[in-house]
Amino acid sequence: MNGTKQEIGCIKAAAEILGDKWTPQLLRFFLNEESVRFCQIQDLVGGINPRTLSARLAQLEENGIITKTPTVVASRCEYQLTEKGRDLLPVLRSMQRWSNKYAPIAV
Numbered sequence: 001m002n003g004t005k006q007e008i009g010c011i012k013a014a015a016e017i018l019g020d021k022w023t024p025q026l027l028r029f030f031l032n033e034e035s036v037r038f039c040q041i042q043d044l045v046g047g048i049n050p051r052t053l054s055a056r057l058a059q060l061e062e063n064g065i066i067t068k069t070p071t072v073v074a075s076r077c078e079y080q081l082t083e084k085g086r087d088l089l090p091v092l093r094s095m096q097r098w099s100n101k102y103a104p105i106a107v
Contacts, residue, residue: 014088014091017060017063017065017088018088018091020056022045022048022052022053022056023056023059023060024092024095025045026041026045026053026056026057026060027060027065027081027085027088027092028092028096029041029044030066030080030081030085030089031089031092031093031096034080035069035078035079035080036078036079037071037076037077037078037079038053038054038057038076038077038079041053041057041079057079060079060085061079063084064082064084064085065081065082065084065085065088066079066080066081066082066085067079067080067082
């Protein structure tokens with residue numbers, strides 16, 4: 001029984017990071033890009049409020065999933081995955097495969 005509780009606890013930790021509506025959609029851009037800018041994410045996700053995006057990115061940074069680095073251009077920054085964030089990529093790829101297999105095809 002103790003092993004089951006430990007396994008559920010491990011799922012809970014991942015769900016706390018990936019369990020909201022926007023976070024997996026934001027992180028998927030890191031599957032193909034080493035770094036992304038705020039405006040790129042906002043354009044690619046579509047429909048996300050800039051304050052919501054800022055809050056999600058701040059939460060990911062606080063959890064050690066991404067880092068925020070200023071660019072040469074003033075007031076702009078780029079986001080990169082940390083090692084902890086890169087370790088989530090196989091989970092995101094699995095979610096992508098599952099969605100491709102079972103999600104209804106958008107027309």
